[in-house]
Each structure stands twice: as C-alpha cells, then as structure tokens.
Amino acid sequence: MTEFADRWSRWLLHDRCGGNAAALQRTLEFLEPIRDRVLAAADIVPGATVLDVGCGDGLLGFAALPLVGDTGRVVFADVSDELLDRCRQIAQELGVSDRCRFVHSTAERLDGIDDASVDVVMTRSVLIYVEDKAGAFAEFHRVMRPGGRISLFEPINRRSTELNRDTLFGYDAAPVSELAAKVWAVFEAAAPADGPMMGFDETDLLRQAEEAGLSKVVVTLELSSVDRPPFAGVQWPQLLAISPNPHAPTFGEALDQALTPEESTRVETHLRPLVEQGRGGRFRAADAYVTAVKSADQPNRV
Numbered sequence: 001m002t003e004f005a006d007r008w009s010r011w012l013l014h015d016r017c018g019g020n021a022a023a024l025q026r027t028l029e030f031l032e033p034i035r036d037r038v039l040a041a042a043d044i045v046p047g048a049t050v051l052d053v054g055c056g057d058g059l060l061g062f063a064a065l066p067l068v069g070d071t072g073r074v075v076f077a078d079v080s081d082e083l084l085d086r087c088r089q090i091a092q093e094l095g096v097s098d099r100c101r102f103v104h105s106t107a108e109r110l111d112g113i114d115d116a117s118v119d120v121v122m123t124r125s126v127l128i129y130v131e132d133k134a135g136a137f138a139e140f141h142r143v144m145r146p147g148g149r150i151s152l153f154e155p156i157n158r159r160s161t162e163l164n165r166d167t168l169f170g171y172d173a174a175p176v177s178e179l180a181a182k183v184w185a186v187f188e189a190a191a192p193a194d195g196p197m198m199g200f201d202e203t204d205l206l207r208q209a210e211e212a213g214l215s216k217v218v219v220t221l222e223l224s225s226v227d228r229p230p231f232a233g234v235q236w237p238q239l240l241a242i243s244p245n246p247h248a249p250t251f252g253e254a255l256d257q258a259l260t261p262e263e264s265t266r267v268e269t270h271l272r273p274l275v276e277q278g279r280g281g282r283f284r285a286a287d288a289y290v291t292a293v294k295s296a297d298q299p300n301r302v
C-alpha cells in the first residue's frame, strides 16, 4: 500500500474511499453541492483574496480560483505538508500557481497569514477536528479585512451519530442490532463525547463566531435523509477498507476489534448482500453551514 506522511493525507487520499477510485469519484460528486453552497455563501468577487483553512487536496480552494479571477488570490492552508504538496502539484498542472499561496498552519494559529489580509475565510469539515474552535474563530477574525466574510460547513457528528444508530456502515442493521451496537462502541471510543469531533453542535459554532467578534452570524442546521449510504456502490471487501474519518479505524478493523469471528460472520451474512446489491441503505446527515462578517468599522481584537 502507498505510504502517507500523516493521518490527514492518508485519510483524504486513501482511507475515506478505501483506495477505490470509483468510490472516490462518487464521494467527490456527493461533495460538489456542499462545495458550491459554501462558495455561493462566501460571496467571492473578482480580485478577492480567499483563504481555504484546512484545504486538504483543494476541494474549495480550486473551485474559488475562477471566482477570484486573474487579479485575485487563493491561500491554501493546512497542517499536512503532504496535502499542501498535493495542492501545489495540482496548481502547477492547472497553470494557476501564480494566483495561489500555500501555507503550513493550523486553524487555531494561522501563522504566516497577516492581520486583515483576506476577504473571505472558508472551510469544510475542519473545525470538527480542532480542539480550540474558539481560537480558530478568533484567528479567522484576525486575518479578515474589515467587511470580510466567512463561509463554513461542518458536520455535526453528535447529531448524526444518534440519527444513524439503527444502521451500520449506512445499512439497515436491525437484525444484528446488538452486534452493531458493539461496532458503534469502537467508533465512539475513537471520538469521545467530550472530544473535538463530538463535543460541539451548531449552537457552539454560533456562540464562538459571536465571541470572536464576528457579526451577522447565520448558522443553518440541515438535517437530511437519503436512501443511499455514504459509501454506496462498493463490494464488501472494499467497504471494509473504508474509514469514516481520519481518527477512526476502517470498517474492517472495527469489526475485528468489536466482534468475535462468529459474530463478524453474522454481520457479514446480513450486510454483505445489502451492500453488494445496493439495498437497505440510508444515511441521515446533520450539517451546519455558517456565515458571518467582520464589520467594516471593527478593529481587530487583541
């Protein structure tokens, strides 16, 4: 298997789809409307400087480039050098490097990004991994120009976990519910209730944005249900190689940790036909979209 330099690149470039190219393609199609909604809410104008915090492999940042035009800039920031390198390489291939900057920094300390230097801060699925979310909002405020805007998307896993507990890996688990509960416990141990992934909801995002000094804060919580699991269209062995987030084991590892071989076989006997025939899938999402502005007459907080 390919070696990756850190957990973030390993997950984004491999584990989120088990290294399966078709599954990755479907994931990117699933993310397109989310990306477009974050960008639309960001109100990006030609000439703007846009900061993509936790840019990953550039889902938001590269889509922002046509919006900022020839005179604008996109700053790609991430904690993963490998993902920044990936973005550099994509920018080179697209011939847009002159309009891109790549910065190694955390959301909580946007080192290398000057005060009041960007028009738009955007993120997707980054704050969920950040312990000090209030610190990240304070940094967003610091680097924004007066009149600047944030547009964020974060999954609210505390809610979606509860909404999906009757499923396993996105499929109806009623006939094996007691075994499914043991597997869920493995994922919960990897994401404790008071940790960064589970210990917040949309109201925390609202308060943290306010407390950072942002105004006109709008948080939209969207609950949705689709009769298709998040990892549709894969065969059972491929599904077992998928991990739902960078801190979690793969589905196969979770089965091994939670169940005896006999119990694992019972789960496979029930789930495998559903997975491979595309039946019995359902996923309920709980997502928050956040926008806010930095008032034009507002100084930076110290």
Ligand SMILES: C[S@@+](CC[C@H](N)C(=O)[O-])C[C@H]1O[C@@H](n2cnc3c(N)ncnc32)[C@H](O)[C@@H]1O
Pocket: 008, 009, 012, 053, 054, 055, 056, 057, 058, 059, 060, 077, 078, 079, 080, 083, 105, 106, 107, 108, 123, 124, 125, 126, 129, 130
């Ligand atoms: C789920 S990925 C999302 C990537 C990208 N925003 C997208 O929409 O595809 C999370 C990203 O956050 C980055 N990340 C994790 N912790 C971070 C932190 N404390 N500060 C900034 N970025 C972080 C990871 O390296 C990874 O690129």
